[in-house]
Amino acid sequence: MIKKVALLAFAAGLLLSSGVMAQDLFPNKYVKPNLGAVHARWFFYTPAALPFGMAKLAPHTNAYGSPGSWLPCGYDDRHGSIEGFGHFHEFQVGGVVVMPTVGKLKTVPGTVENPELGYRSRFDKKEEHAEPGYYSVFLEDYGIKAEITATTRVGFHRYTFPKTDNAHLIFDIGHKQGESSDVVEAYMAQTGDKTVEGYVITYPEYVKFCQPGGRVKMYFYAEMNKSPKSVGSFVDDKQVVSAKETKGIANGMFLNFDMKEGEQLLMKVGVSYTSIANAKLNLQKEAATLAFDDAKQRAVAEWQKMLGRIEVKGKSEDDKVKFYTGLYHSLLGRGISSDVNGQYPKNDGGVGQIALDKNGVPTHNHHNTDGVWGAFWNLFQLWGLAYPDVYSDYMQSVLDFHKDTGWMHDGEAAGMHSNGVQTNFMGLALAAAYNCGIRDFDIKHAYQAARDNELEYRNRPFGSGKYDLHYFVNNGYVPYKDTTISNGWVFNFGASHTLEFAFSSYAVANMAKALGKKADYKRLINQATFYRNIFDSETRYIRPKLESGEFIKDYNPKEAWKGFQEGNGYQYTWYAPHDIGGLINLVGKDLFNERLDKTFFESQKLEFGGGKQVDSFAGIEMLYNQGNQPCLHIAWLYNYSGKPWLTQKWTRTICNEFYGVTPSNGYGYGQDEDQGQLGTWFVLASMGLFDVQGHSAASPSFQIGSPMFDEITIHLHPKYTKGKTLKIVTANNSKDSFYVQDASFNGKSLNSCWIPRNDLMKGGVLRLGMGATPNTSWGVATPPPSMTR
Numbered sequence: 001m002i003k004k005v006a007l008l009a010f011a012a013g014l015l016l017s018s019g020v021m022a023q024d025l026f027p028n029k030y031v032k033p034n035l036g037a038v039h040a041r042w043f044f045y046t047p048a049a050l051p052f053g054m055a056k057l058a059p060h061t062n063a064y065g066s067p068g069s070w071l072p073c074g075y076d077d078r079h080g081s082i083e084g085f086g087h088f089h090e091f092q093v094g095g096v097v098v099m100p101t102v103g104k105l106k107t108v109p110g111t112v113e114n115p116e117l118g119y120r121s122r123f124d125k126k127e128e129h130a131e132p133g134y135y136s137v138f139l140e141d142y143g144i145k146a147e148i149t150a151t152t153r154v155g156f157h158r159y160t161f162p163k164t165d166n167a168h169l170i171f172d173i174g175h176k177q178g179e180s181s182d183v184v185e186a187y188m189a190q191t192g193d194k195t196v197e198g199y200v201i202t203y204p205e206y207v208k209f210c211q212p213g214g215r216v217k218m219y220f221y222a223e224m225n226k227s228p229k230s231v232g233s234f235v236d237d238k239q240v241v242s243a244k245e246t247k248g249i250a251n252g253m254f255l256n257f258d259m260k261e262g263e264q265l266l267m268k269v270g271v272s273y274t275s276i277a278n279a280k281l282n283l284q285k286e287a288a289t290l291a292f293d294d295a296k297q298r299a300v301a302e303w304q305k306m307l308g309r310i311e312v313k314g315k316s317e318d319d320k321v322k323f324y325t326g327l328y329h330s331l332l333g334r335g336i337s338s339d340v341n342g343q344y345p346k347n348d349g350g351v352g353q354i355a356l357d358k359n360g361v362p363t364h365n366h367h368n369t370d371g372v373w374g375a376f377w378n379l380f381q382l383w384g385l386a387y388p389d390v391y392s393d394y395m396q397s398v399l400d401f402h403k404d405t406g407w408m409h410d411g412e413a414a415g416m417h418s419n420g421v422q423t424n425f426m427g428l429a430l431a432a433a434y435n436c437g438i439r440d441f442d443i444k445h446a447y448q449a450a451r452d453n454e455l456e457y458r459n460r461p462f463g464s465g466k467y468d469l470h471y472f473v474n475n476g477y478v479p480y481k482d483t484t485i486s487n488g489w490v491f492n493f494g495a496s497h498t499l500e501f502a503f504s505s506y507a508v509a510n511m512a513k514a515l516g517k518k519a520d521y522k523r524l525i526n527q528a529t530f531y532r533n534i535f536d537s538e539t540r541y542i543r544p545k546l547e548s549g550e551f552i553k554d555y556n557p558k559e560a561w562k563g564f565q566e567g568n569g570y571q572y573t574w575y576a577p578h579d580i581g582g583l584i585n586l587v588g589k590d591l592f593n594e595r596l597d598k599t600f601f602e603s604q605k606l607e608f609g610g611g612k613q614v615d616s617f618a619g620i621e622m623l624y625n626q627g628n629q630p631c632l633h634i635a636w637l638y639n640y641s642g643k644p645w646l647t648q649k650w651t652r653t654i655c656n657e658f659y660g661v662t663p664s665n666g667y668g669y670g671q672d673e674d675q676g677q678l679g680t681w682f683v684l685a686s687m688g689l690f691d692v693q694g695h696s697a698a699s700p701s702f703q704i705g706s707p708m709f710d711e712i713t714i715h716l717h718p719k720y721t722k723g724k725t726l727k728i729v730t731a732n733n734s735k736d737s738f739y740v741q742d743a744s745f746n747g748k749s750l751n752s753c754w755i756p757r758n759d760l761m762k763g764g765v766l767r768l769g770m771g772a773t774p775n776t777s778w779g780v781a782t783p784p785p786s787m788t789r
Contacts, residue, residue: 027307028300030317030324033130036666036673037077039614042066042178043333043370044673045075046089047130048148048155050299051306051331052367052390054282055155055271056089057148059137060097064109064172068092068181068205070420072616072670077663081115081122082137084170085148086177087155087271088218090335091370091420091675092204092413094178095186095218099170100159100265102142105254107170107234115141119170132307132328133299149296153282153340157267158292161259169228169265173200174235174251181205184215188253189245193227196253197276209486210417210463217273217345217414221280225266228255266292273337273345273414285340306331309386310683314709316735321661323686323709326679330382333675334394337414338366345415347405354400364396370675371411371465372429373421374629376694378680380429384436384695385761388720392438398426399441402449407464417463421565422491423500424465427453431507432695434514436757438720447515450508454501454524468494472501477533480544480552480563495534495544495563496630499575502531506578506787507696514698528787531576532586540587542573560620567620567630577633577692580640581786593641599623599634600650607668608658614670626658627671632681633692639703640692640783644753645739645774648706651685652738655708687712687728688768691757692784700757703784706738707768716763723763733770740778741769753779 033047048057061079063086074089084099099109101119110118121139128137136147145160161167174186180202188198199219207214232239233246233253240246246253257265268290270283287295312323338344342354342362354362372379383391402408409417410424427450433439434446457469462485471478471494478494478501485491509524536543536551543551544563552562557569564572576583584592603609603624610618610627619625624634635654638646659682660666667673684690688707691700712728732741743750746764760766783789 025300025304027311027320027324028132028303030320031132031303031307031328032321032325032661033132033328034077034663035321035325035661036663037075038664039072039076039616039670040074041070041072041672041674042074042094043089043091043675044329046332047135048133048150049332049335050133050150050152050302052334052336052365053150054153054336055087055150055269056335057085057087057135057150057155058089059135060084060086060177062112063094063097063178065176066178068176068179070179070206074178079112081112081120082139083109083118083120084172085146085157087220087269089178090368090413091411092179092181092206092418093216093218093368094180095173095183095200095202096220096269096271097172097177098157098267099172100139100142100144100146100161101168101170102144102162102164103166105168105239106237107239107252107254108237109172131300132303134296147292149292149299151286151290151295151298152336153271154287155269155271156287156292156295157265157269159265161263161265163259163261165258167257167259167265169255169257169267170252171196171254172252173198174249179204180216183249185247186249186251187245187247190231190253194224195222196255197221197279199276204413204416204418205487206411206418206420207413207416209489210411210419211347211461212486214416215349216416219272219274219276219279220269221276221283222267222269223283226257228257230256232256272339274339274343274351278339278341278343282340303328309715311713312709313711316708318661319686319708322655322659322682325666326676326682329673329676329679330379330683331387331676334367334369336365337368338362344400347401347415347417349415352400352404364393366400367394367397367412368414369394369412371420371423372425373423374632374674374677376425376428376432376696377629377632377690378677378684380432381691381695382680382683384433384438385689386714386717388436388438388717391433392440395430395433395438395446396441398430399445399449403445405461407461408449408453409463410465417461419463419465422465422467422493423497424453425500425504427451428504428507428694428696431511432700434511435695435698435700437761443515447511447517450511451517451520454505454508454527455520466497466501468497469501472498472530473527476530477545479547481547492561492563493565495542495569496565496567496572496575498534499531499542499572502528502576503578503696505530507694510696510698528578531579532582535586537586540591541569542575543569558621558623566617566628567625570623571625571631574634574637575630577694578696579787580637580692581783582788584641585788589641593638593643596634596638596641596646604653604657608654609668609671612669616670616672618668618671626654627668627678629674629677633690636690636692636703636705639753639779640786642780642783644704644779645776647703647753648739649774652706652708655682655685656735689728695757697785699785701754701785702757702760703754704740704743704768704779706740706770707733709733716761721761721763723761726760726763727765729765729767731767731769737770737772739771739774741771741775742778743768751779752782754784
């Protein structure tokens with residue numbers, strides 16, 4: 001076996017020769033992919049990928065045989081062995097795993113507890129390296145240096161072997177991987193001396209009830225720099241020597257090699273959701289002549305460019321790590337599903353075609369995505385601010401789906417409905433884009449799609465969400481009532497759905513008004529008031545109602561799941577984001593502030609979530625839960641209730657105490673960093689900007705919090721604004737000096753704790769003077785806009 005020291009020196013030499021040294025790069029050097037990588041979601045840890053890439057390569061520690069669904073899996077930083085390197089990592093999508101080995105051939109991976117039972121390899125964390133676009137690790141059991149990187153649609157592998165006549169490359173294609181669930185059929189064949197190709201078809205858990213009979217299809221085409229001396233196939237531990245193809249389930253192939261000391265096995269893998277031919281085309285167009293080091297350098301440069309759209313300066317290195325790792329996650333979680341030629345997987349199982357420009361380049365990309373539940377409080381605000389081109393692309397993708405099916409999705413896995421939360425906020429997303437001036441798509445089509453999302457329920461497919469919309473539209477609320485779906489899950493989310501549907505109705509109402517749709521506006525703005533229909537004036541809490549119109553009995557507002565999705569009545573009583581002014585009138589201003597104070601003083605004792613409990617739902621029975629979407633706006637509500645200095649205090653405190661810089665404490669302790677939403681919230685809060693209304697107002701605004709940095713520069717996109725940069729500059733800012741004392745924008749004094757978004761997007765400088773004690777007279781004169789005010 002090759003000596004480890006020599007191998008590491010060899011790898012270091014490659015890094016030097018490529019001119020890519022992560023520690024010299026800004027801002028990439030502040031991204032720590034392992035931050036929060038304990039008990040993390042399937043798509044969370046994919047370091048060898050580009051922003052929104054299709055090819056998302058990553059090591060697996062616990063993906064093989066996963067039950068599917070949404071449960072944390074894939075890579076867990078607590079584990080000490082690797083079972084392979086996967087290519088597809090999206091919500092409900094996973095497969096095509098490769099593992100290099102040496103010695104006796106094994107075709108099952110073994111377990112975390114007993115890696116020696118299979119082809120797993122132990123590794124030392126000190127010899128693992130992850131950065132945006134690249135990952136490497138030393139596989140101790142085999143003496144192999146493994147490295148992976150990617151272009152948008154092509155995965156690159158480089159394995160440096162010891163001297164051996166018994167090297168193997170194992171392709172596992174027929175087993176559950178991550179969120180993929182059941183494999184229906186997997187095929188692979190050797191098609192040339194140095195090429196293999198194949199496909200995997202799966203039936204994910206969410207597709208089973210969102211679109212029964214639907215299938216997720218993944219295709220691949222791989223080229224190697226060396227011909228195997230022999231090949232074979234397997235089904236679990238049953239091996240067939242010399243078989244050049246395999247078809248079925250629980251199957252895969254192995255390729256055998258003789259390797260010299262320090263010899264490298266290189267492989268490029270083109271991936272696609274439409275066909276093997278397009279997987280091959282993706283490889284040829286993106287990587288035909290690209291060497292591994294060049295691909296890595298390009299990946300690193302692309303991340304630098306995208307992350308560099310926002311530059312922060314400050315004294316705390318940890319805050320920069322939190323910021324840029326959060327920004328990294330905001331650009332990673334929702335990968336494209338269209339090929340270089342513009343073809344994409346359609347909902348009916350066919351292949352769609354995106355229009356091409358005069359140069360033959362697709363006008364936009366199509367995207368996979370989990371639902372956008374809560375994304376109006378993070379991703380969409382950030383994308384609209386610094387990545388409006390991405391926001392536009394994403395909306396075009398949603399309209400593709402609507403064109404193909406007649407309905408918008410709220411979660412799409414390779415064309416299939418995969419709605420994770422059974423609501424649908426795509427109407428709000430479209431309206432918010434319109435309100436922000438992002439309008440380079442078919443507005444007529446977009447409005448019709450958004451309108452139908454809020455008003456139409458007849459013949460609506462379950463996968464489109466809002467299965468209970470008819471109650472809301474016709475009765476003014478969704479009742480407290482069990483709904484059992486095809487897989488046996490029971491939903492009872494009438495109260496939270498009532499609140500959510502009212503919020504999204506408000507957003508689309510404003511779009512209707514802007515477009516002169518008077519009748520629609522009247523209906524939608526009336527629906528926006530329906531949150532009041534389940535407000536109990538006696539307890540002054542939101543309270544589920546029965547179909548009879550009576551409130552449920554024996555109500556405990558802290559009891560989770562009882563009428564509320566992933567939360568409780570105490571948390572959801574704050575959920576009227578479009579009309580906080582109206583909510584304050586209902587609750588009473590004094591009680592409103594009293595409850596806010598109790599919420600944060602008590603929640604601080606549990607790190608603003610579930611304490612140190614490692615669980616995605618830790619905190620849903622608490623007063624507040626930063627680890628999940630329904631609570632992400634609450635700390636900003638003091639801006640509306642006359643105490644903006646407490647928004648400054650608590651948003652800064654949450655940034656300091658909920659968020660960490662370790663694998664176990666990145667986003668709480670093992671809570672649900674759902675496709676970048678928690679990290680993106682940190683990005684916004686640490687810049688001191690947030691919109692409780694989620695840009696649903698006709699003229700959106702940003703509420704002001706407590707920026708954590710001395711200077712923040714946002715490079716504005718020239719297509720969507722005339723401004724070049726927006727700077728946020730603070731004076732006397734420190735860990736103990738976080739209260740706003742005074743503010744100005746472009747030299748003009750700012751006395752409100754909010755500012756119109758359109759003003760900021762013209763560019764300029766927002767200056768904030770900070771102090772160690774609250775200035776209780778700043779920002780209190782005029783509260784932020786609200787439907788009632």
